[in-house]
Amino acid sequence: MNRRDILMGALALTAGVTRLHANEDETMELDVSKRRWREILDDDAAFRVLFKEGTERPWSSDLNQEKRPGTYVCKACYQPLFDASMKYESGTGWPSFFDTLDGAVATKRDFKLILPRTEYHCARCGGHQGHVFDDGPEPTGKRYCNNGVALIFVPEGQELPALRQAA
Template identity: 65%
Template structure:
């Protein structure tokens, strides 16, 4: 099959109801746009010596860690989940849930702390989200989460740092 035919076929497939449902972009909660966090103007290389090599691959090369490999998936304490690069708070523990996927999952992010974009890596469009401050890749948003929002923010554990409740949050990096 010629490339043009494949592209035409994929364009037609995009009109299938199940595919367009998968492709819906999740809007951030009301009043929470990425503009509430000032984006840093630093290249990805700035973070190379501040995070582990594996975390750098996830955060700035959009890699994905192996399912079930993050100890944060089992984290049950109250606290805050931060971006592993710039230490911007991204998630409150009260929004974490066990999704059964092997990755830390949340029903929502803290307002204004993430930015989204479309991802076509698997050919089916997905909503990818990043730290709005440093641009570090965190994970993807799916529409199979618990009520009332129905969203699952599936996060790479390597892209996060956990601070238990009662401990001060570290100063932002960058």
């Protein structure tokens, strides 16, 4: 951690801001208001995580135990984010992956817990997925710690859902 990170964290606290965006110009392919996402999603917990940047309780997701081949997609827009071969048991209580599908996620700096972290979200709809850490296994050394409630697992052999379009 460097001086800038400490200063930015302190500024966020004193200003009453819980989140600073690293890229204010970032635009998502799917431009849907939070109000509309609330109408689309039938799951309060998923909405809270995806569009209010919440976190589910550790060990609460059935996806922790999922071991079949398949694809994990964003629960909001159905963008494929992870292949099941990228999943591993991190012991953290959340589904964890050592890599993402190309172009599937975007990142930004998060100061919610004062110390900076890297948040990642669906690059298509902006839905918050989790945080990425540098303590994962090879070959990437990354741990994409994901909220299970923000994902849908599609087993291999089943058709992926069609991408949601702006409504």
